[in-house]
Amino acid sequence: MSGIPRWVILLLGAGLVLFGVAVSQGWIRDPSLAKADYIGTADVSAEDAKLYRAVPFEWRINSAGGSFKGNDTAHVRIDSSGERPILCGWIRLDKAGASIRATRWLSEARLVVGDIKVTALFIAPVEKAPGDGLNAGCLRIDDEARPSPDAALSLEGPPVRE
Numbered sequence: 001m002s003g004i005p006r007w008v009i010l011l012l013g014a015g016l017v018l019f020g021v022a023v024s025q026g027w028i029r030d031p032s033l034a035k036a037d038y039i040g041t042a043d044v045s046a047e048d049a050k051l052y053r054a055v056p057f058e059w060r061i062n063s064a065g066g067s068f069k070g071n072d073t074a075h076v077r078i079d080s081s082g083e084r085p086i087l088c089g090w091i092r093l094d095k096a097g098a099s100i101r102a103t104r105w106l107s108e109a110r111l112v113v114g115d116i117k118v119t120a121l122f123i124a125p126v127e128k129a130p131g132d133g134l135n136a137g138c139l140r141i142d143d144e145a146r147p148s149p150d151a152a153l154s155l156e157g158p159p160v161r162e
Helices: 006-024 097-106
Strands: 036-043 053-063 066-079 086-092 110-113 116-119 124-126 135-141 153-156
Touching: 036 086, 053 097, 053 153, 066 097, 066 153, 086 097, 086 110, 116 135, 124 135
Parallel strands: 086 124
Antiparallel strands: 036 135, 053 066, 066 086, 086 135, 110 116, 110 153
């Protein structure tokens, strides 16, 4: 070795392993986001779909083939009736490649719910209609925040790489 002691290399390696474990366990989080956990999916009947609100958004994607942007709409429901608030949502895959790009943008976007922010990754891409087997993705908010069911909703995020 050319001047770097072996113990320094071992120490750096151990530090990288510890950092990787911390990230994978969620110990290192974006401080602007409320603590939340993905809890699975919920079946959405035609009647339940009336409780979901449309959240229009503009997405932006950068790729080797150029920059793309478009508009789409996610459907989100806030359920504050339980011990912890639950958000459920879906986006319809009805615009071919544009819908795929919209879901890519959502994977890194933030959902603003009143005065808190959560990751929008829980919003499930779906091809079915409500009552026909549609399953919305759901997220439980683990912070003390309790957004009201009619809290303002918006999606935000920078352009993402495809």
